Amino acid sequence: MTDDSEGLQTRHLVLSYGRRRVIEDVSLSVEPGRLTIILGPNGCGKSTLLRALAGQIRPDAGAVLLAGRPLRHIGARALARRVGFLPQAPLAPEGITVSALVRLGRHPHRGPLSAWSAADRAACDRALAATGMSGLSAAPLDALSGGQRQRAWIAMSLAQETPTLLLDEPTTYLDLAHQIDVLETLHAMTRQGRTVLAVLHDLQLAARYADRLILLHEGRLKAEGTPAEVLTAARVEDVFGLPVRLLDDPETGRPLPIPRRRA
Numbered sequence: 001m002t003d004d005s006e007g008l009q010t011r012h013l014v015l016s017y018g019r020r021r022v023i024e025d026v027s028l029s030v031e032p033g034r035l036t037i038i039l040g041p042n043g044c045g046k047s048t049l050l051r052a053l054a055g056q057i058r059p060d061a062g063a064v065l066l067a068g069r070p071l072r073h074i075g076a077r078a079l080a081r082r083v084g085f086l087p088q089a090p091l092a093p094e095g096i097t098v099s100a101l102v103r104l105g106r107h108p109h110r111g112p113l114s115a116w117s118a119a120d121r122a123a124c125d126r127a128l129a130a131t132g133m134s135g136l137s138a139a140p141l142d143a144l145s146g147g148q149r150q151r152a153w154i155a156m157s158l159a160q161e162t163p164t165l166l167l168d169e170p171t172t173y174l175d176l177a178h179q180i181d182v183l184e185t186l187h188a189m190t191r192q193g194r195t196v197l198a199v200l201h202d203l204q205l206a207a208r209y210a211d212r213l214i215l216l217h218e219g220r221l222k223a224e225g226t227p228a229e230v231l232t233a234a235r236v237e238d239v240f241g242l243p244v245r246l247l248d249d250p251e252t253g254r255p256l257p258i259p260r261r262r263a
């Protein structure tokens, strides 16, 4: 682990939209230098929690801490250099090309007058290569397929080179090979000391790639820990209403939840 590693924590976090409470008393730790995956059914509050961890939603109560310091004490620009965030449905300026989008990722690192540096260029090139998007860098974003567009956004968030990266369903729209590529890339980043937290829906890929899982249910923390600790058949059935069998993943020895047929 490098000095770049930063842990995120929540303490008794409560989040609402207006009067509607969505996250209820959640205390958790995102370990530095690890790949953590948030799981839970539709609408249970995963994106809301992630947005709060990125500093985009103010808690009603409780706190989010980055390296032990409350997020509200960290300025927006400093936070953007430390925590990257890729939302579920990001919006891009109309007509923007892939390379221009990826360059936007460097924005927090540059002063208002600072020139485009070799380090900026290298970070963008690395991000494009890691997502297999180098050959499409000149293409307008709105001329790409859903999966290519998703990879362009992932490239943008990789180009930020923040010590911590939060991604909301980064593998949506991707074919299986590209899903694996993205998860391998995120896993490799953690082995260089960076902290990655992603929301995913695929229990099997989550079990295979995550160092740690966070399982949410109806706005509450149901479990956190290693895949083997979190993914018990009884808990998966309770949270998702889905009976599963747990097999031993022949690749990793970790639990591999296999849904049972309902009939």
Ligand SMILES: Nc1ncnc2c1ncn2[C@@H]1O[C@H](COP(=O)(O)OP(=O)(O)OP(=O)(O)O)[C@@H](O)[C@H]1O
Residues within 6 Å of the ligand: 017, 020, 022, 040, 041, 042, 043, 044, 045, 046, 047, 048, 049
């Ligand atoms: N901007 C908003 N305003 C009001 N309510 C919202 C808003 N965003 C989400 N919600 C509500 O908050 C709850 C949690 O939503 P959230 O998007 O965090 O869930 P999620 O677990 O990420 O769901 P999914 O798996 O479907 O993406 C849902 O009931 C949703 O309707």
